[in-house]
Structure formats: C-alpha cells, structure tokens
Amino acid sequence: MTRPGTLLLALVLSLPATTLAAQDHASAPVTTSATDSGAAQGEHAPAADSAVAKVDIITPHITDGYAMELPYWKPPFAKHVCIGRHIGEHECGPLWDPVRIGPVTLQLSPTKHVVMLILAASLAAIVLIGTARAHTRHTHAAGRPQGFAAGLEAMVLYIRNVVIMPNVGPHGEGYAPYLLTVFFFLLFANLLGLIPYGATATGNISVTATMAILSLMVTEISGMRALGKGYWNTVFYWNRDMVLPMRIVMFLVMSPVEIISKFTKPFALAIRLFANMTAGHIVVLAFIGLIFAFKLPVGIAPLLMAIAIMLLEIFVSFLQAFIFTLLTSVFIGQMRVAHH
Numbered sequence: 130m131t132r133p134g135t136l137l138l139a140l141v142l143s144l145p146a147t148t149l150a151a152q153d154h155a156s157a158p159v160t161t162s163a164t165d166s167g168a169a170q171g172e173h174a175p176a177a178d179s180a181v182a183k184v185d186i187i188t189p190h191i192t193d194g195y196a197m198e199l200p201y202w203k204p205p206f207a208k209h210v211c212i213g214r215h216i217g218e219h220e221c222g223p224l225w226d227p228v229r230i231g232p233v234t235l236q237l238s239p240t241k242h243v244v245m246l247i248l249a250a251s252l253a254a255i256v257l258i259g260t261a262r263a264h265t266r267h268t269h270a271a272g273r274p275q276g277f278a279a280g281l282e283a284m285v286l287y288i289r290n291v292v293i294m295p296n297v298g299p300h301g302e303g304y305a306p307y308l309l310t311v312f313f314f315l316l317f318a319n320l321l322g323l324i325p326y327g328a329t330a331t332g333n334i335s336v337t338a339t340m341a342i343l344s345l346m347v348t349e350i351s352g353m354r355a356l357g358k359g360y361w362n363t364v365f366y367w368n369r370d371m372v373l374p375m376r377i378v379m380f381l382v383m384s385p386v387e388i389i390s391k392f393t394k395p396f397a398l399a400i401r402l403f404a405n406m407t408a409g410h411i412v413v414l415a416f417i418g419l420i421f422a423f424k425l426p427v428g429i430a431p432l433l434m435a436i437a438i439m440l441l442e443i444f445v446s447f448l449q450a451f452i453f454t455l456l457t458s459v460f461i462g463q464m465r466v467a468h469h
Contacts, residue, residue, distance in 0.1 A: 195221040242330040249318040296458035312454040319446035337403040341395035344457045352464035
C-alpha cells in the first residue's frame with residue numbers, strides 16, 4: 130500500500146509512479162506465452178516472471194494505524210515512523226499492552242489519528258490564544274484589531290452571534306465557549322487531512338462518535354439545568370391535556386420514541402461528519418490513482434479533477450465544522466425550551 134503523503138508529494142514534483150515506496154506490497158508471477166503458429170502445435174515460449182505491484186493509495190489514508198509518515202529529503206520523500214512497537218518491516222504494533230476491565234478489553238495505545246487529534250487541539254489553542262493576545266495588543270495600540278486577528282475576530286463573532294446565540298436561546302452565553310471550541314477543533318482536524326503526510330481523524334467513526342457523545346452530554350445537562358424537574362417530561366411523555374386512559378396509552382407509546390430520539394440526534398451528527406470527510410478523500414485519491422495509471426497527457430484530466438475536488442474538500446472542511454456546531458446549538462436550544 131503506497132503511503133498517501135508520499136503519493137501527493139510525488140505528484141507535485143512530477144516524479145514517475147515507480148519511485149513511490151510501498152508500505153505493503155504483493156507480487157504475482159505473470160506468465161507470457163507465444164501466440165503464433167507454434168502455440169497451435171503445443172510449442173510455448175519460456176515463461177517470464179514479472180512483479181506486478183498491487184498499490185492501495187486509499188485505505189492507508191482513511192484508516193487508523195500505529196505508523197505515520199514524516200517528510201524525508203531522499204526519494205520517495207517520506208519516512209515510515211512507528212508510533213508503537215516495530216513488529217516487522219514496515220509493520221508496527223501497539224505501544225502498550227491492552228487494559229482488561231472484566232470482560233472488556235481496552236487498547237489505549239496512541240495511534241495515527243490520536244496524534245492528529247492532539248496536533249489539531251494544539252494548533253487550535255496556539256492560533257486562538259495567539260490571536261487573542263494580538264487582538265489585545267492591536268486594540269491598545271491602534272484602537273482596533275488588524276490583519277489576521279481582525280479576520281479571525283469576524284469569524285468568531287459570526288459563529289457566536291449568528292449561529293450559537295439565536296439557537297441556544299436566551300441567557301445562553303455560557304455555551305458559546307464550548308461550541309466555539311468544537312468548531313475550531315473540528316476545523317483544524319478536517320484541514321489536517323488535506324495536507325501531505327497528514328491524516329483525517331474526523332474520518333474515523335470513533336472520533337466523530339466521541340464528539341457526538343460529548344454533544345449529547347452537554348445537551349442533556351443543559352436541559353436538566355434549564356427545566357429542573359420538567360426535564361423528565363422530555364424522557365417520559367405525559368400530556369396533562371388528555372383524559373387519563375388516553376394519557377396512559379400515549380405514555381406507553383411515546384415514551385420509547387422520546388428516549389430513542391435522544392440518541393438518534395447524536396448518531397446523525399457522528400455519521401454525517403464521518404461520511405462526508407471519508408467520501409471526499411476517497412474521490413480525491415481515486416483521481417490521483419488515475420493520474421499514475423494513465424500517465425500524461427491522459428492524466429491531465431484526472432489531475433484537474435483532483436485539484437477541483439481538493440478545493441471542494443477545503444470548503445467541506447469548513448462546512449462540516451459549521452454544521453456540527455449549528456446542529457449542536459439547535460439541539461441545546463430545543464432541550465432548554467422543551468415542553469409537552
């Protein structure tokens with residue numbers, strides 16, 4: 130399997146496909162035989178073996194593992210680095226032994242996506258804290274923010290005033306820091322998957338599911354705080370406007386629906402983010418594969434299409450972070466004003 134960071138950099142440098150390093154490869158013998166009149170008489174040409182490399186540029190980029198690629202100055206301009214233990218040539222295993230809690234086995238060793246999540250969180254913290262300090266300096270010096278600080282302030286204010294506050298409802302200022310953190314964290318995690326040697330952690334269903342579970346917890350806690358005892362009306366359907374027999378029937382029918390609906394919302398959040406980030410990368414890598422399969426000049430068309438899809442992926446990275454933040458804000462607002 131060709132490592133995707135190597136492939137992207139090789140594409141930029143216009144290197145031939147044969148210079149790409151293989152992370153895993155398999156070869157199969159190919160036998161050629163004569164097709165002339167001698168073949169009809171049972172005379173076959175000597176068999177010749179040639180290695181046919183099976184290259185997979187998609188799976189390594191969208192799956193997790195215990196190895197990463199780092200830039201290297203020699204062809205193929207990438208170096209295979211294990212996050213865990215070496216268990217063979219170009220093969221890596223977990224760094225730590227699994228933790229067993231009763232019948233449950235947990236593997237807590239860091240992986241490629243864990244590294245990318247830490248990097249995304251670090252970049253978000255550095256950029257936002259650095260921008261806040263620059264904003265303070267510019268405000269004291271010139272009375273207004275300048276440059277990058279001004280642009281990021283406009284983005285923050287838009288997310289806060291247009292997306293978060295109208296949806297979470299009155300007195301929802303306390304939810305703005307969490308939701309802004311979610312937006313920028315997902316944005317950096319999405320964008321890191323578009324650079325060479327990177328990986329899209331949000332293309333991992335475990336990552337998106339964890340983010341969705343956090344949103345579920347914040348949503349339910351917000352409902353408990355805002356509704357008090359009335360929170361239980363969002364779990365058990367009890368309509369006081371109905372007669373008692375009908376009220377009991379609706380309680381038995383609608384209560385399971387109310388409980389299920391609490392989990393379908395975060396499930397939709399997780400699947401939407403995971404599917405969109407994975408699908409775009411598969412399309413880009415498929416077009417890049419066509420470039421090396423057909424070579425130039427036939428490969429010019431896939432190259433242009435890959436560039437177009439890559440530009441679209443940048444937009445999708447912003448869009449998916451925006452949608453996740455928007456829907457979480459809507460769910461919090463619905464819970465805070467929920468009533469029957």
